[in-house]
Structure formats: structure tokens, C-alpha cells
Amino acid sequence: MRPWSLLLVLLVALPLVAGVATLPPHDAPDAPIHTQVGARYLERGVAETGMKNMVTAVLLNYRGFDTFIEVVVIFTALAAVLALPRGSAPLPRGSRPPPTGTGTIPEDASARRPREEEDPEVASDVPVSPVVRFVVRLLAPFMAMFALAMLFRGHITPGGGFQAAAVLAAVFIALGLVLGRNRAAQLVPVDWRPWLQGVAPLAFALVAWVGWRLTGAFLGYPIHDHTVQEAMGFVLEIAIAVGGGVILVRLFLEMEA
Amino acid sequence: MTGPWAEALPWVITLPLVGAALTPAVAARRPRVAGYWAWGVLLVTAVLASGLVVELTTGGPFAYDLGGWAAPYGIELRFDHFSAWVLPLTLLFVVIVPFSWRYLDHAMPDERRPAFYALMLLNAGGMIGFCVTGDFFNLFVFTEVVALSSYALVAVGGRGLAAFAALKYLFLGAVSSLLMLFATAQLFVLTGSLNMAEVSLRLGEVGGGTAVMVAFAAFAVSFMVKTAMFPVHVWLPDAHAIAPSPVSAVLSGLVVKVGVVGMLRVYQVYFGAEVLELGAFNQALVWLGAVSIVMGAFFAIFQDDIKLMLAYSTISNVGYIVLGLGLASPYAVIGASVHVFNHALIKVTLFLAAGAIIHQTGFRTLSDLRGIARSMPQTSAAMAIGAVSIVGLPPTAGFVCKWYIALGAFEANQAPFGFALVFGALFIFIYYIRMLNAFYFQKPVHEAVAQAREVPWSMRAPIVLLAALCLILGVLGGIPLNFVEPAVLDLLPFWGP
Amino acid sequence: MLLFGLDLDYVAVVVLFCVGLYMLVAKSNLLKKLLGLNVMETAVFAFIVTAGMVEGGDPPIMVAGTSAPYASPIPHAMVLTGIVVAVSVTAVALALIVQIHAHFGTIEIDELKELP
Numbered sequence: 090m091r092p093w094s095l096l097l098v099l100l101v102a103l104p105l106v107a108g109v110a111t112l113p114p115h116d117a118p119d120a121p122i123h124t125q126v127g128a129r130y131l132e133r134g135v136a137e138t139g140m141k142n143m144v145t146a147v148l149l150n151y152r153g154f155d156t157f158i159e160v161v162v163i164f165t166a167l168a169a170v171l172a173l174p175r176g177s178a179p180l181p182r183g184s185r186p187p188p189t190g191t192g193t194i195p196e197d198a199s200a201r202r203p204r205e206e207e208d209p210e211v212a213s214d215v216p217v218s219p220v221v222r223f224v225v226r227l228l229a230p231f232m233a234m235f236a237l238a239m240l241f242r243g244h245i246t247p248g249g250g251f252q253a254a255a256v257l258a259a260v261f262i263a264l265g266l267v268l269g270r271n272r273a274a275q276l277v278p279v280d281w282r283p284w285l286q287g288v289a290p291l292a293f294a295l296v297a298w299v300g301w302r303l304t305g306a307f308l309g310y311p312i313h314d315h316t317v318q319e320a321m322g323f324v325l326e327i328a329i330a331v332g333g334g335v336i337l338v339r340l341f342l343e344m345e346a
Numbered sequence: 347m348t349g350p351w352a353e354a355l356p357w358v359i360t361l362p363l364v365g366a367a368l369t370p371a372v373a374a375r376r377p378r379v380a381g382y383w384a385w386g387v388l389l390v391t392a393v394l395a396s397g398l399v400v401e402l403t404t405g406g407p408f409a410y411d412l413g414g415w416a417a418p419y420g421i422e423l424r425f426d427h428f429s430a431w432v433l434p435l436t437l438l439f440v441v442i443v444p445f446s447w448r449y450l451d452h453a454m455p456d457e458r459r460p461a462f463y464a465l466m467l468l469n470a471g472g473m474i475g476f477c478v479t480g481d482f483f484n485l486f487v488f489t490e491v492v493a494l495s496s497y498a499l500v501a502v503g504g505r506g507l508a509a510f511a512a513l514k515y516l517f518l519g520a521v522s523s524l525l526m527l528f529a530t531a532q533l534f535v536l537t538g539s540l541n542m543a544e545v546s547l548r549l550g551e552v553g554g555g556t557a558v559m560v561a562f563a564a565f566a567v568s569f570m571v572k573t574a575m576f577p578v579h580v581w582l583p584d585a586h587a588i589a590p591s592p593v594s595a596v597l598s599g600l601v602v603k604v605g606v607v608g609m610l611r612v613y614q615v616y617f618g619a620e621v622l623e624l625g626a627f628n629q630a631l632v633w634l635g636a637v638s639i640v641m642g643a644f645f646a647i648f649q650d651d652i653k654l655m656l657a658y659s660t661i662s663n664v665g666y667i668v669l670g671l672g673l674a675s676p677y678a679v680i681g682a683s684v685h686v687f688n689h690a691l692i693k694v695t696l697f698l699a700a701g702a703i704i705h706q707t708g709f710r711t712l713s714d715l716r717g718i719a720r721s722m723p724q725t726s727a728a729m730a731i732g733a734v735s736i737v738g739l740p741p742t743a744g745f746v747c748k749w750y751i752a753l754g755a756f757e758a759n760q761a762p763f764g765f766a767l768v769f770g771a772l773f774i775f776i777y778y779i780r781m782l783n784a785f786y787f788q789k790p791v792h793e794a795v796a797q798a799r800e801v802p803w804s805m806r807a808p809i810v811l812l813a814a815l816c817l818i819l820g821v822l823g824g825i826p827l828n829f830v831e832p833a834v835l836d837l838l839p840f841w842g843p
Numbered sequence: 844m845l846l847f848g849l850d851l852d853y854v855a856v857v858v859l860f861c862v863g864l865y866m867l868v869a870k871s872n873l874l875k876k877l878l879g880l881n882v883m884e885t886a887v888f889a890f891i892v893t894a895g896m897v898e899g900g901d902p903p904i905m906v907a908g909t910s911a912p913y914a915s916p917i918p919h920a921m922v923l924t925g926i927v928v929a930v931s932v933t934a935v936a937l938a939l940i941v942q943i944h945a946h947f948g949t950i951e952i953d954e955l956k957e958l959p
Contacts, residue, residue: 102861112850251927
């Protein structure tokens with residue numbers, strides 16, 4: 090136990106406890122959280138949004154802008170991982186003057202791993218038993234089916250775009266672990282990658298623009314036209330699932346140790 | 347009634363973010379296109395931002411309900427005088443990006459450029475969103491966009507050390523974001539709303555209390571970390587010094603100010619409700635600000651690496667801003683608010699000029715860069731102008747705000763802190779004399795320094811432009827001051843002693 | 844649950860947060876620090892979701908089997924977004940740790956500090 094760390098933690102704990110101790114008790118039905126904004130969502134949500142799952146209604150409709158920025162955040166994570174140097178050779182450091190020409194310095198030329206597409210099919214990086222391999226391959230289609238079910242029924246049961254993305258990505262990553270990273274990489278064609286990665290923010294912008302044309306408000310849904318509302322919601326859910334899933338899979342693929 | 351430009355409010359945020367999402371696709375075949383694409387997107391965003399500021403000056407602050415849902419049932423965007431910061435922010439990005447086109451030739455291979463420019467656009471879009479949102483949870487998510495892109499941008503150029511500096515920044519930043527989320531959740535539990543204006547109203551009904559104070563404290567600590575105030579400044583020097591120079595310019599000039607804008611937003615909410623007595627908090631800010639000023643300047647003196655010196659100078663200047671806010675008198679707060687802008691301009695000038703010198707010679711330390719002024723006269727002149735500005739000598743931009751803050755200190759009967767300000771300036775002055783002496787009056791010790799040529803025009807034009815602006819704004823200092831004055835005076839009755 | 848006037852659920856959240864904070868500051872291995880950060884994030888999400896619960900409440904989905912009172916939907920949306928943010932932060936942190944390991948060969952703070 091490190092004493093200074095304990096002290097710091099205690100110093101932080103006290104104000105936090107004080108901060109939560111005086112909050113209104115959370116189970117009471119008359120707490121502000123239930124009587125203010127939330128109450129209206131529950132009362133009028135189905136009529137105004139055409140969705141039965143109020144959480145999805147909040148995510149896509151009432152607070153859709155937050156979800157837009159959320160998909161931007163996960164995209165940022167991928168951009169971050171892609172922007173970092175790869176390979177394992179140290180860069181030349183120190184005060185060596187760079188050449189004053191315009192050529193680029195291939196910094197990791199000396200220890201660069203071949204890119205995934207050029208590599209012949211190799212066995213998985215981690216030794217796995219045949220039992221694991223068989224079970225994963227057997228279960229993969231069922232997992233994918235579950236993900237799709239969550240996606241398409243997300244407006245009437247718990248579920249939705251990002252949940253589906255997470256399960257789909259899990260399927261691909263599990264397959265990647267047992268079949269080898271290169272096989273997994275082939276599942277996302279290289280040419281499509283830049284577009285698929287960005288599909289979620291782009292879809293949001295597109296739907297927002299459509300909403301603008303239809304209702305005059307950015308990301309506005311036409312209140313009385315349930316068909317259009319459902320269509321817009323579906324487009325967003327699918328975009329989140331595909332975009333999120335591709336980003337998660339690429340995060341797995343790009344992190345070479 | 348609001349004019350047509352009010353409709354542009356959501357688009358000014360969406361444009362850079364969508365531009366970022368498109369950057370890898372656009373630049374898939376020719377990675378260098380990413381830099382030009384990013385510049386184009388930022389130019390259009392700057393046009394939108396100008397329209398918004400025009401709307402603000404002619405019609406006053408305005409709001410936008412996203413999705414057509416009236417606040418607080420939807421997310422509301424709000425453009426007020428503090429949001430006007432998005433215009434200089436976007437314009438500074440427009441100047442920094444061309445500098446990076448050639449600078450990155452030596453920092454990274456072409457294939458990583460699309461990701462880099464995507465991160466720059468995300469950083470810009472995130473900051474713009476941060477400044478115009480009227481919803482607490484939205485604020486949190488935008489903070490994360492800015493934070494994540496910043497962490498990655500610190501580490502793009504180098505290897506282990508850069509990654510380590512970025513990771514330190516990440517850990518501190520993530521904890522501070524969590525505190526912000528916690529405080530948001532507390533306010534949500536207390537008031538049932540996430541909309542800032544609504545929370546402010548309901549807080550008045552809820553009254554004060556421990557939970558309200560703890561939420562305020564959590565916000566304050568969170569923004570302190572983001573602005574790199576003493577004592578949670580430790581992540582800044584390494585991060586800003588190790589990052590590639592265009593990134594250092596963005597981080598020191600712009601990202602660090604996000605914490606200040608956030609604090610101002612929290613002030614607005616709490617003051618509307620009048621539930622807190624701020625005397626002790628303000629005094630703490632004054633002390634911490636003064637320590638930051640003196641400590642930042644003091645450490646800067648001992649640095650040989652010019653980028654580390656500039657990083658410590660950022661800590662010192664943030665101290666000025668915090669000191670001004672804590673003094674809570676009209677002069678001080680106006681001076682602090684304008685210093686947010688002036689320091690951004692000066693720091694970007696300095697980091698770009700330093701970057702140009704490092705790019706051409708490969709050296710980063712004062713001892714190695716002796717005599718550079720002979721071979722790179724324009725860049726050195728820009729560096730000199732930036733140095734004079736940051737010390738605060740007239741007629742440069744830095745002078746006006748520091749003068750105001752000092753006046754504010756006397757106005758608030760806290761004269762000793764006015765002297766702290768002067769001490770800080772004196773220390774920085776010493777270092778800059780050292781630097782200018784080394785650059786101008788000593789003989790070069792390295793071949794590369796003596797033979798260095800000036801940077802290409804895409805890098806030189808931004809530097810020259812920015813240096814000129816430092817001088818112009820010194821002369822025309824009144825304009826930003828008059829702009830900020832009404833917003834500050836609105837806030838002050840609740841805030842002052 | 845109330846105990847001596849303190850809402851136990853909230854206190855449990857604070858305890859969890861502090862456990863995570865301790866892991867973040869006291870552990871020397873970078874991965875463990877990252878896990879501590881994740882525990883802290885989970886604690887804050889637990890706080891948000893707990894706050895939205897109601898005595899005897901049903902999930903906020905308007906189908907045949909559920910009836911008032913409903914749990915508030917806003918905390919659920921907040922936490923969903925929060926989880927995505929936490930995943931993103933973890934991903935970037937892991938990429939940085941991979942970088943550090945590739946360059947220095949270690950991810951222990953104690954050893955990293957020894958290096959010149």
C-alpha cells in the first residue's frame with residue numbers, strides 16, 4: 090500500500106461522499122430526474138417519435154446530436170490509432186539535421202512489417218486449441234444473427250446501433266484471434282475501409298440535412314410522419330452499427346505490438 | 347428575430363467533423379491531398395464563423411434548438427460573446443495548417459497524413475462545438491473529442507518519449523473529464539435537466555448545499571487540469587514540447603483555452619442561480635494564478651530547449667488569465683478574457699517560428715542555435731516580435747491585456763498580485779534577452795545553422811502574417827476589449843467581491 | 844437503500860471510484876493504471892444509471908409487458924454515449940502503451956523513470 094496514494098484517494102473520497110450524500114434519494118418517483126424532462130419523454134415519446142423504446146428515442150431523436158458527436162468520438166479514436174507511428178524501430182533522434190530536400194523519410198523502413206494485404210495467409214498469432222477454434226467458428230453466425238436482431242429490433246426492445254456494432258465487432262475479433270489476423274483483415278476490403286470507417290458521422294450529417302429540408306431544423310424528424318421517422322431512425326442505426334463495428338475491428342487490426 | 351446566419355450554427359460544428367470523417371476517403375489515393383482538403387474545410391468553416399459573429403454583433407446572442415425540440419427537451423446551441431472565440435480559433439487553424447504542409451515532410455511519412463489532418467479537423471470541430479453548446483452533456487462529449495485528438499496529436503511525431511508524454515496527458519485528462527461527467531450527473535440529479543439555462547433556473551429553486559458546492563468544485567478541478575493551472579500543470583511541458591510544432595501551436599494557443607471557456611460557462615450557470623459565495627474560491631484562483639505566473643516564468647528561464655521554454659511560458663500566461671478571473675474586478679476580467687485571444691495569437695506565432703527554425707537546422711536548443719538570425723532573418727524577426735509581445739512591452743498585443751490585469755489588481759485592492767504580474771514579466775524578459783542575444787549577437791557554432799536558408803513560402807507566410815498581427819493588435823488593442831466588455835459586465839455583478 | 848441517512852448505492856459508487864483512483868495512482872504498470880481508469884469510468888456510469896432508477900420501475904420501453912412507473916431514459920442514453928467514450932479513451936491509451944513498449948521495452952513506471 091503506498092501511503093501518499095492512499096492519502097490522495099481519501100482526500101478525494103471525502104468531498105465525493107459529501108457530494109452524493111445530500112442528493113435526493115434515487116428511488117423516489119418525485120425526484121427531479123423523473124418529473125422534469127424525463128417525464129415528458131415518457132408521456133409523449135411514442136406519439137412524437139414513433140418509437141417504443143424510449144432510450145432509442147432519446148438517443149436518436151431528442152438528443153440525436155449527442156449520438157452524432159459520440160460516433161465522432163469513436164472515429165477520433167481510430168484516427169488517433171492510425172496517426173501514431175507503427176513498427177518497432179526507433180526513430181533517429183538527436184540533433185541530426187534533416188536533409189533540406191523535399192523527400193520523405195521512411196522512418197520505420199528498417200524494421201517495417203509487411204502490410205497485411207501482402208502477407209501470405211499465416212496461422213493465428215496466439216496458439217489456440219482446436220476446440221476453441223471449432224466453437225468460435227460454430228458460434229460466429231449465431232452471434233452475428235444476435236447482433237442483427239438487436240439492430241433491427243432496437244426500437245422496440247433493448248438494443249440498438251452501438252450494441253449491435255459491439256457484438257459484430259466481437260464476432261470478427263474472435264474469428265481474427267482464432268483464424269489469424271490476416272484472414273480477419275480480408276473481411277474488410279481495403280478500398281472500402283476509409284468510407285466504412287466514416288459512414289456513421291456521414292450518415293448523421295446526411296440525415297441531419299434531410300431533417301433540415303423536411304422540418305427546417307437540423308436533425309429534425311417530421312413529427313407526424315411515422316414512416317419517414319422510422320426510415321431516418323433505421324438509416325442511423327445501421328450506420329452506427331456498420332461504422333462502429335468497422336472502427337472497432339480496425340482498432341483491433343491496427344494495434345500491432 | 348434572428349437573421350439567416352443563425353441557421354449556420356449547427357453547420358459550423360458539423361462541417362469540420364464531417365470533413366474529418368471524409369479525410370481518409372478523400373486522400374486515399376494521394377495522401378498529401380489531405381492537407382489541402384483540411385485547409386479548404388477550415389476556410390469554409392471560418393466563413394460560417396464570421397457570419398455568426400456578424401449576427402451576434404447586430405442582433406445580440408442567439409440560440410438554436412437542435413431537432414426542433416425546444417430547450418430543455420432537446421439540445422440547445424447558444425452563441426454569445428464568449429462563443430465568438432470560435433472565429434479567431436478557426437482563423438488561427440487556417441493559418442497553422444499551411445505551415446504544416448511542408449513541416450510534416452520530416453515528421454511523418456505521407457501515408458499517415460490523412461489521419462493527422464483528420465485529427466486536426468476533429469480538434470477544431472470539437473473546440474467549436476465546445477464553445478457554442480448550451481447543454482452540459484454535450485459539453486462533455488465535445489471535451490472528449492478535443493481531448494482524444496489532442497492526446498494523439500502529441501504523439502504523432504515521435505516514438506517512446508512522445509507516447510509517454512501523451513499518455514501522461516491522457517491519464518490526467520481522462521480523470522478531469524470524469525470529474526466533469528460526475529458534476530454533470532450531480533446537477534442532473536438535482537435539477538432533472540442537462541440544459542445549462544434550465545439548470546441555472548432550477549438551481550435557484552434547489553438552493554445551495556453540499557452537493558451544489560461539490561459539483562462546482564468538481565467542475566473547477568476539471569477545468570484546472572485542462573488549462574494546466576498549478577498544481578495540475580505537470581502534463582503540459584513535455585506534451586507541448588514534444589509535439590510537432592504546428593500541434594504545439596494548436597495545443598498551447600487554443601486547446602488550453604478550452605478550460606477557461608468551460609469555467610466561464612460554469613460561472614454563467616451558477617451565477618444565474620446565485621447559490622454560491624465565491625469569495626474564497628476567487629482568492630484561491632488569485633493565489634494559484636500568481637504561483638503559475640512566477641513558477642512558469644522561473645522554469646522557463648532555465649530551459650535550453652526553445653520549445654520547452656515556450657511550453658513553460660504557456661503555463662505562466664495561463665496564470666495571468668486565471669489571476670485576472672480570480673481578481674473579479676472589471677479591468678482584470680476584461681484583460682483576462684482578451685488575453686485568451688492575444689496569448690493564442692502570440693504563442694502560435696512563436697511556436698511556428700520555432701518550428702521553422704528547427705525544421706531548417708535540426709537543432710532545438712539555444713546553445714546550438716546561436717547566430718541563426720543571420721541566416722534566417724525573417725523567421726528570427728518574427729520570433730523577436732513574438733518575444734516582445736509575450737513579455738508585454740508596448741506597442742504589442744501582450745501589453746494591453748497585462749496592463750488591464752495589473753490595473754484590475756489595484757482596482758481590487760490586491761496590489762501585491764499586480765507586482766507578481768510584473769515579476770513574471772521580468773523573468774520572461776530575462777529569458778528572451780538571452781534568446782535574442784543568442785540568435786542575433788553570437789556566432790554560429792554549427793555548419794547547419796550558418797548555412798540554413800529561410801523556410802519555403804507556405805511556411806513563411808503564416809509566420810510573417812502572425813507577427814504582423816501581433817504588432818497591429820498592439821496598436822488596435824481597443825477592439826477586442828470593447829467587444830468582450832458587455833459580456834463580462836453582465837457576469838460580474840454575481841461574481842465580484 | 845438508506846443507511847444512517849446515506850444512500851448506500853451512491854456510497855458504493857464513490858467507493859468504486861476511489862478503488863479505481865487508487866489503482867491509477869498507486870500501480871506501477873501502465874496497463875493496470877489504465878484498468879484503474881476504466882474502473883473509475885464504470886463507477887461514474889453506475890452513478891448515473893442508479894440515479895435514474897425508480898422504486899418498482901420498469902424499463903422505459905412502451906410495450907405490452909411494461910407499465911408505469913418507468914425508469915428515466917436519459918441516464919441510459921448518457922451512459923451508452925459514455926461507454927463509447929470510455930472505449931475510445933481506452934483504445935488510444937492502449938495504442939500509446941504499445942508504442943511505449945515497442946520503444947522502451949517496458950511498461951513499468953519504475954523502470955521507465957530509470958531510463959535516461
